[in-house]
Amino acid sequence: MNNKEVINLYIEDRQDILEWIGDEVEIDVLDEVVTFIINDIKQKYQTDLLTLRDQENQYYDIDQIIEFKRPHTYITIPQRYDVKTLAKNEIRLNRNIYIIKNESVLLEKYKGARKVESVEYQLIAIKKANQKYVDTLKGIFDDLVIQPKKRNSIKNDIQNPVQFQNEPESPKFGQSPKECVSPGWIQRKSLNDSNKKNDLKQFTIDEVAKHNSINSAWIVINSKVYDVTKYLNKHPGGQDEIIKGIGTDATALFMQNHPWVNAHYLLEHFQVGFLINHK
Known part of the structure; x- marks a missing residue:
């Protein structure tokens, strides 16, 4: 039908x-x-x-x-x-x-x-x-x-x-x-690769807060949770700057420094889930 x-x-x-x-x-x-x-x-x-x-x-x-x-x-x-x-x-x-x-x-x-x-x-x-x-x-x-x-x-x-x-x-x-x-990261997004989407989970801010070290660095931007552990050394502003936001909702911090940049396109390969119970 x-x-x-x-x-x-x-x-x-x-x-x-x-x-x-x-x-x-x-x-x-x-x-x-x-x-x-x-x-x-x-x-x-x-x-x-x-x-x-x-x-x-x-x-x-x-x-x-x-x-x-x-x-x-x-x-x-x-x-x-x-x-x-x-x-x-x-x-x-x-x-x-x-x-x-x-x-x-x-x-x-x-x-x-x-x-x-x-x-x-x-x-x-x-x-x-x-x-x-x-x-x-x-x-x-x-x-x-x-x-x-x-x-x-x-x-x-x-x-x-x-x-x-x-x-x-x-x-x-x-x-x-x-x-x-990095220009090399700019690419056409395809829906054919949906395996990562199926792996995304939901996390509370308390769960995110547990990942606040350089060995396990999570960050929240726009209600999305990213594991940026492998990205720390790639951050153009230096590792110290991005460390300021790990384990927290860093949307406001990101906006202060990069209001013209799309964080999700930059970090989509590092996304592990979504933030829930977020006020």
């Missing part, structure tokens, strides 16, 4: 709707389309920091939206008061409906109830657009490496991030797209 699947992504008055027949579309195709949408949002809002979460205030990465088939995901931008996304499943004024097949995607754009445009993309064109975005990040990273003093000299006034209506505040830094300290 063919069952239609639907995923909604919301940011302000924009709604991106993915529709596909569950048994007919491969998961990596869905990942490409979601990545394509997220990249478009990042470019329009001129940011590299986004947070993705559901109505229960659970945070997700791009691949987890597809893997867990989250029906409603709300996108916010840390420290941007002008970007407000309410966690409500209401129809937005600007809607993009992506009707997905394995080889092509039909995009229908709506303004209110009126269809304003219909475009068909071949999947290969979407993949090329996603790769172009990654290549652009490589160029940005190369510039940061060449002129680190200039980049680090920028002052970042830390403000309280935008809040959902009647919900806890969004995290202090985002999840996508990807940056890292």
Whole structure:
């Protein structure tokens, strides 16, 4: 039996709707389309920091939206008061409906109830657009490496991030797209390698606190738990700086020093789980 699947992504008055027949579309195709949408949002809002979460205030990465088939995901931008996304499943004024097949995607754009445009993309064109975005990040990273003093000299006034209506505040830094300290680490993320995801566990902050030495160094950033023991000597700011945060929730510390960097892309290979009972 063919069952239609639907995923909604919301940011302000924009709604991106993915529709596909569950048994007919491969998961990596869905990942490409979601990545394509997220990249478009990042470019329009001129940011590299986004947070993705559901109505229960659970945070997700791009691949987890597809893997867990989250029906409603709300996108916010840390420290941007002008970007407000309410966690409500209401129809937005600007809607993009992506009707997905394995080889092509039909995009229908709506303004209110009126269809304003219909475009068909071949999947290969979407993949090329996603790769172009990654290549652009490589160029940005190369510039940061060449002129680190200039980049680090920028002052970042830390403000309280935008809040959902009647919900806890969004995290202090985002999840996508990807940056890292070494150009060799920049690579296209694939859903085909799902073994690590299945190994991720849930930890309390007390359990994380037990791993506070150079022989067993865990750190929490944006509710994700990383075992950074093997990363200590790779940290560009030196081992002493990252040691300040081990055994703790170091989100605020990270934000003070690297607000433009995506920690999860940098550390995703070291992730061991998620933080629970986190207030």
